[in-house]
Amino acid sequence: MSSELFARIVHARCTEKVLAEEPLPASGKSLANEILELAAWAPFHRPANDVHLQDSELKALMPWRFYVLDDSACRQLREELMEKDSSNVMRMLATADCMVQVTWLPNPPQTELPEKILFEASLENMEHLAAASAAVQNLLLAATANGIRNYWSSGGVLRSPEVFDRLGIPTQEILLGSLFFSPQDVQSGTIATSKLRDKRGPLTGWVKRVHLS
Numbered sequence: 001m002s003s004e005l006f007a008r009i010v011h012a013r014c015t016e017k018v019l020a021e022e023p024l025p026a027s028g029k030s031l032a033n034e035i036l037e038l039a040a041w042a043p044f045h046r047p048a049n050d051v052h053l054q055d056s057e058l059k060a061l062m063p064w065r066f067y068v069l070d071d072s073a074c075r076q077l078r079e080e081l082m083e084k085d086s087s088n089v090m091r092m093l094a095t096a097d098c099m100v101q102v103t104w105l106p107n108p109p110q111t112e113l114p115e116k117i118l119f120e121a122s123l124e125n126m127e128h129l130a131a132a133s134a135a136v137q138n139l140l141l142a143a144t145a146n147g148i149r150n151y152w153s154s155g156g157v158l159r160s161p162e163v164f165d166r167l168g169i170p171t172q173e174i175l176l177g178s179l180f181f182s183p184q185d186v187q188s189g190t191i192a193t194s195k196l197r198d199k200r201g202p203l204t205g206w207v208k209r210v211h212l213s
């Protein structure tokens with residue numbers, strides 16, 4: 001593999017929110033399985049807890065799940081949510097060829113969690129979440145390498161129990177992000193990028209080489 005090519009892909013990945021008020025035409029476009037499969041090659045330390053595997057159609061050991069909507073499903077979900085939401089999520093569902101709801105699979109808590117605490121702060125959970133994040137990055141890089149615009153969103157309304165229910169996502173899974181994949185030709189849409197992109201600064205801000213004498 002060429003390391004220059006890999007570096008080019010890593011640098012080229014960039015938040016691109018493709019926004020439009022009027023939906024772009026949909027015809028069943030989505031992400032190919034060959035692209036989705038690259039996400040599976042992320043490292044993961046432990047199998048997901050059995051509670052997520054029993055009674056589930058999705059049986060893989062990895063501690064993440066991807067729920068993939070093609071462009072027609074994106075337009076339909078937009079229609080259904082328009083009454084309750086007017087955020088950019090609606091404008092992105094209007095343009096996306098594909099939207100992926102990525103969840104990760106927390107271990108069942110040992111004790112009852114206080115309200116608003118999403119999961120138990122254990123090492124195992126940290127590692128499940130880290131593995132799922134690595135899978136997301138693989139997918140974003142794969143999309144970039146294939147000329148597909150992409151964006152990792154926190155999800156907004158797509159985190160709601162109503163959307164989980166509508167998409168058939170088990171309530172015990174936690175949304176890690178809603179990933180939007182958009183075409184190169186954005187037609188009447190506009191592209192918004194991230195304000196943080198150029199704020200990373202040099203290596204010296206986050207790398208310390210440790211010397212032991």
Ligand SMILES: Cc1cc2nc3c(=O)[nH]c(=O)nc-3n(C[C@H](O)[C@H](O)[C@H](O)COP(=O)(O)O)c2cc1C
Pocket residue numbers: 013014015016152153154155176177193194195196197
């Ligand atoms: C877990 C996670 C959630 C994110 N959620 C949002 C979001 O809700 N809204 C947003 O504008 N950007 C979101 N982003 C994208 C970041 O803002 C973006 O990656 C960062 O600013 C760097 O820009 P770049 O992706 O162009 O390099 C999220 C990124 C991550 C890792």
